[in-house]
Amino acid sequence: MARLAVLACTALAALTGCETPEPMRPRSARVLYPRRPAPRYVSKTPPKWWKPAPARRPVYEASWFPRGGKISPRWKNIVVHHSATRKGGAKAFDKFHRNKGWDELGYHFVIGNGTDTRDGYVEVGSRWHRQKHGAHCKTPDNYYTDHGIGICLVGDFTKSRPTRAQLASLERLTRFLTQQCRIAPSRVTTHRNVTHKTACPGKDFPIMALRRALLSPATASSMP
Numbered sequence: 001m002a003r004l005a006v007l008a009c010t011a012l013a014a015l016t017g018c019e020t021p022e023p024m025r026p027r028s029a030r031v032l033y034p035r036r037p038a039p040r041y042v043s044k045t046p047p048k049w050w051k052p053a054p055a056r057r058p059v060y061e062a063s064w065f066p067r068g069g070k071i072s073p074r075w076k077n078i079v080v081h082h083s084a085t086r087k088g089g090a091k092a093f094d095k096f097h098r099n100k101g102w103d104e105l106g107y108h109f110v111i112g113n114g115t116d117t118r119d120g121y122v123e124v125g126s127r128w129h130r131q132k133h134g135a136h137c138k139t140p141d142n143y144y145t146d147h148g149i150g151i152c153l154v155g156d157f158t159k160s161r162p163t164r165a166q167l168a169s170l171e172r173l174t175r176f177l178t179q180q181c182r183i184a185p186s187r188v189t190t191h192r193n194v195t196h197k198t199a200c201p202g203k204d205f206p207i208m209a210l211r212r213a214l215l216s217p218a219t220a221s222s223m224p
Contacts, residue, residue, distance in 0.1 A: 063124055064176055072131040075181040077148040078174055078188045079137045080210075081107065082157045082201035089116030089154065090123040097135070106135035107150040109173060111166050115154065120165025122173055137194050144194055149177055157202030167206075171213050178214055185214035 065071070083093065089112055094105035108128040112121040127134060128149075133142075136150035151173065153166050162170070174188055190207050191200035 061122065064122070064173065066131055067129045070131075071180055073181075074131070074133075074147055075149050075177070075183065076187065077144060078177055078183060079134075079144055079148045079150050079194060080170070080174075080188070080190045080201055080205070080207065081136060081150060081152040082162075082205070083110075083152055083154045084156050084158075084200065085154070086156060087113070087115030087154065090125055092116060093152070094125075102135055107152040108134055109149070109151045111151065111153045111169050111173070113154040113163055113166060117154075119163050120169040122169050137191055139195065149181070153201060157205055158199050162205075167210075171210060174210065175214055185211045188214065 088110075090105055090107075090110040093107065093110060097106050098104065104127065105125045106127075108125050110123040110125065112123065113119055117123060126132075134145045134148060134150040136152070137144040137148055139145075151170065153162050153170065155162060155166070177183065178185060178188065188207070188211055190205055191198055192203070192205075193207070
């Protein structure tokens with residue numbers, strides 16, 4: 001009888017096209033298939049929906065604010081100078097000015113050229129920290145010493161040009177000062193343009209390029 005039952009089942013399977021069923025897997029056993037990696041966008045041009053990040057405001061040095069944080073309303077102008085020396089820095093110029101009988105460094109800021117300080121480094125003088133008048137651009141009424149912020153770039157620009165780093169720092173510093181003190185870019189000038197008695201900071205100093213740069217919203221140096 002058993003043999004007949006097996007033969008009958010085989011014949012039935014041949015007629016219906018069925019195959020021997022696969023033994024059932026236990027529920028704990030799962031078939032894991034490798035995940036397909038997410039498609040990546042690869043193109044030489046950005047997609048239409050891409051938008052550049054908004055321009056960031058220039059980053060200023062915290063040390064450019066005077067100690068105490070309050071800037072006096074006295075400042076109406078910015079006067080740019082050169083040191084007329086190949087090298088130097090705030091410490092050396094402070095000593096030189098004291099030897100001349102002055103009470104301290106005459107400038108409010110000094111921008112290095114890589115000799116005493118690194119190229120483009122902005123040194124803040126004690127006059128600025130105390131919001132004290134300058135001693136850098138004497139006129140009969142002392143207007144530019146009383147109301148002018150003095151910035152000196154190390155170098156002799158009658159013989160050479162300021163470095164790129166110096167010009168970039170000058171632009172950042174003057175942008176900071178014009179915004180904080182509400183000084184119009186047209187009131188950023190040079191020692192030579194005020195007194196007409198000196199070559200400082202050199203007849204070819206790019207003061208007009210500096211003014212144009214200050215009028216633009218550029219976040220990086222735009223001076224040539």
